[in-house]
Structure formats: C-alpha cells, structure tokens
Amino acid sequence: MAAEQIKLEVVTPEKAVLSEDVDEVVLPGSEGQVGILPGHLPLLTGLGIGEMVIRSEGGERRFFVDKGFAEVLDDKVSVLTQGCEGVSDIDIEHAQEEITVAEEEIARLEAQTEVAEDEEELLERYRESLKRARTRLVVASEGEDRA
Incomplete structure (x- = not known):
C-alpha cells in the first residue's frame, strides 16, 4: 500500500462489501460528512443514512450507506453498516x-x-x-x- 492511500473495509451483517486501498473516503457521519485521508487521527464515529464517496486513481465511486459505525486506525478505515449499495445495486x-x-x-x-x-x-x-x-x-x- 502506498503512503498516499488508506485501506478501506466495509462490512454489513450479510457480507464484506469492500476491501481496497483508496486515496480518500467521505462518510455520512451522524453529525455531517466526514472526510478521511491517509494519516488521519484515530476516530470512532457513528454513521447516519447517507452517501459514501470513495476517491482513488483520479476516479470517484458512490455508495448508499445505512447507518453504522466507522473506525479509523493506522491508515485503515473500517465501516460497519446495516447496508451498503453501489450505484449499480x-x-x-x-x-x-x-x-x-x-x-x-x-x-x-x-x-x-x-x-x-x-x-x-x-x-x-x-x-x-x-x-x-x-x-x-x-x-x-x-x-x-x-x-
């Protein structure tokens, strides 16, 4: 993993949805959007119903997220959510x-x-x-x- 990237893992009760290196992830925090870049300080936050945006390699992908929690530790973001759907889903x-x-x-x-x-x-x-x-x-x- 390059120093400019952060590991993103997204898990729902049914399955592991994503596990990849990204440049940035924007999450629907319970109090507003939360942007996370490599080197972010440790964080534990609740997630609301909203949109998760993943940026990597100059591109951007969007996902629907249905509440949950996100933890940021050591250049890794773990998202535990009730539901996560990509645009095509x-x-x-x-x-x-x-x-x-x-x-x-x-x-x-x-x-x-x-x-x-x-x-x-x-x-x-x-x-x-x-x-x-x-x-x-x-x-x-x-x-x-x-x-």
Missing part, C-alpha cells in the same frame, strides 16, 4: 415505491389529531424509510455521471 423502481408508501403513511399519521405512542414510532420508521429511499435515488443519479 440500487433498485430505482423499488426506491420510488418506498417513497410513495412512506409519504402516504406519513401524511395519514400526521393528519390525526392525536397520535398514540406506538404510532409515533411508526411515523419515525416511515420517515427513516423515506430518507433511505430518497438517498438511494440521489446516490444513483449522481453516480451515473461518474461511473
């Missing part, structure tokens, strides 16, 4: 259907004058589902230009 039709369902259910629940506690949790799940679907579409559309 994103099902655009399914994401659009998820948006429609989530928006309808959110509108229905928000229209109620009083929302029970269990419905509040349901409302939050629909909001997260909406965010996931919208993020997948953004990643897919941005990735088409660069792939």
Whole structure:
C-alpha cells in the first residue's frame, strides 16, 4: 500500500462489501460528512443514512450507506453498516415505491389529531424509510455521471 492511500473495509451483517486501498473516503457521519485521508487521527464515529464517496486513481465511486459505525486506525478505515449499495445495486423502481408508501403513511399519521405512542414510532420508521429511499435515488443519479 502506498503512503498516499488508506485501506478501506466495509462490512454489513450479510457480507464484506469492500476491501481496497483508496486515496480518500467521505462518510455520512451522524453529525455531517466526514472526510478521511491517509494519516488521519484515530476516530470512532457513528454513521447516519447517507452517501459514501470513495476517491482513488483520479476516479470517484458512490455508495448508499445505512447507518453504522466507522473506525479509523493506522491508515485503515473500517465501516460497519446495516447496508451498503453501489450505484449499480440500487433498485430505482423499488426506491420510488418506498417513497410513495412512506409519504402516504406519513401524511395519514400526521393528519390525526392525536397520535398514540406506538404510532409515533411508526411515523419515525416511515420517515427513516423515506430518507433511505430518497438517498438511494440521489446516490444513483449522481453516480451515473461518474461511473
């Protein structure tokens, strides 16, 4: 591994998604984007729903990331996430259907004058589902230009 690169490993509960040397990785931190270059100080951070950008050899690749954690140690970035999809893995039709369902259910629940506690949790799940679907579409559309 060249000194100008950092080892990136991405793992989901189902499989190891990536293991490669990269020039830079940008992660969707729970408090905002986190850019990591070789020589970064040690870091442990939570990840939100968002886009991971990998830059190497003058190119750029984008991935959808579904929460998790990232650890940076000794020129290595380990990402543990609930889900990670490359641009070609994103099902655009399914994401659009998820948006429609989530928006309808959110509108229905928000229209109620009083929302029970269990419905509040349901409302939050629909909001997260909406965010996931919208993020997948953004990643897919941005990735088409660069792939």
